[in-house]
Amino acid sequence: MGKLKVGVIGCGSIAQHRHLPEYALHQDAELVAVCDIVEERAKEVAEKYGVKPYTSYEELLQSGEVEAVSVCTPNYLHAPISIAALNEGIHVLCEKPMATSKEEAEAMIEAAEKSGKKLMIAHNQRFVKSHQKARQLIKNGEIGKIYSFRTAFGHPGPESWSVEGKEGWFFKKEQAFIGAMGDLGVHKTDLLRYVLGEEITEVGAFVETSAKDFADVDDNAVCVLKTESGIIGTLAASWSYVGKEDNSTVIYGEKAILRLEEDPTYSLVVQYANGEVVNYQLGKIQSNEEGGQKNSYVIENFVDCVLNDREPLITGEEGMKSLAVILAALKSNDTKQITRV
Known part of the structure; x- marks a missing residue:
């Protein structure tokens, strides 16, 4: 070969x-x-x-x-x-x-x-070790019924690392079509679908441009999501987090809380209802700050x-399902209504 x-x-x-x-x-x-x-x-x-x-x-x-x-x-x-x-x-x-x-x-x-x-x-994001481990724990029933989640992906914006800086296509609607929601938010809709093992069925969203006066795309979005079994949670995607990149996800279940990519040392922390805490050191998630040179x-x-x-x-179908959630978020923001995916 x-x-x-x-x-x-x-x-x-x-x-x-x-x-x-x-x-x-x-x-x-x-x-x-x-x-x-x-x-x-x-x-x-x-x-x-x-x-x-x-x-x-x-x-x-x-x-x-x-x-x-x-x-x-x-x-x-x-x-x-x-x-x-x-x-x-x-x-x-x-x-x-x-x-x-x-x-x-x-x-x-x-x-x-x-x-x-x-x-x-x-x-x-599907290849991140902590995310794969969380998917497995949820699938095995280790966390019990899942009630809620919150996930975020935010950093100061692509102008610092994009080859063209502020002049880049990221900020031009006719080339990018969507801003932080497409750059970062779609990563998280894909991650949630993968980790929870469920489709997202409804979205309510606020999608704004508040931090980048030179951009004609969104730079700050907050969505409320509901899955097919009724799990509800939030997703934030932002180019306005100026300090440190946030790429964390917290999943709240009946038997435990999963904290992903939140602790600087432990990429997965499981806090059980009985007070027990298990820390997993599974290697850090990639960030653009580090040039992302790790595989x-x-x-x-x-x-x-x-x-x-x-x-x-991640097949085309999977990519499309993750995109569909983002499209529903844009529609929700435009119509000011909860939108079905």
Whole structure:
């Protein structure tokens, strides 16, 4: 079995911090091409990795050189590029949020089914050890009935680490379509669905722009969510947390409380109703502050799925379900009503 020949489309921060270095380190992958509409950037990155630069994704996809691509572009291009790649018979790992509408997401899934190629969405929170452990404890009934939860993902905003700073696409509605909710919130809807093992059915949300006067997308959102079995909780997504990044989740159950990524030392703390406390040291979650250079397992899972014909941990359907919660939150904010997912 030869190495998987990979191209990376979009050479911004997520590509430079995660996709490119992780493919370069992967023994079964061979990076062969990169693409960016900014020619300088494409050339610079191509030189660094010793691969071929492209400025047109169509050209890269039609070159016959790649078997798989990572789509690391602004959000509005995720669907068109992914669909074009799948139609060319190329496997796709797409950044989140996978698309800007349900229709786009469905079209991506359909293209994957037609081509028989893999479509994976890069929701890396599912690979975090504490999150996997929590899912297992809940599944095993160790926590009993789940009553409630709260989850947050917030930091000072992408301008500090995005390649273009304040001028970046993150803050432009026509390119990003959605702000902190799409950047961070969708990670958490995916995480909740994964850890709780249930779908989210109703959403009430406030989605505001309060911290970034230069942005025309949301930077601060708070949602109330309800799952199919009636678990209720909150999700906060923000680009206005100025001190330290918050990426924590607390799940309140009948027999115990699970505290994830809240304690600086213990990534999972289980507080049982009888007073017993169990601390798990499972390795820290990735944060952008650290450049996220530790393996996020996304690339590993993707390469493995392609080479060994396995189902990705986050399929197009899974990505779409997590996106649907975000779309419902936007609708709730617009209509000022609780919205069904």
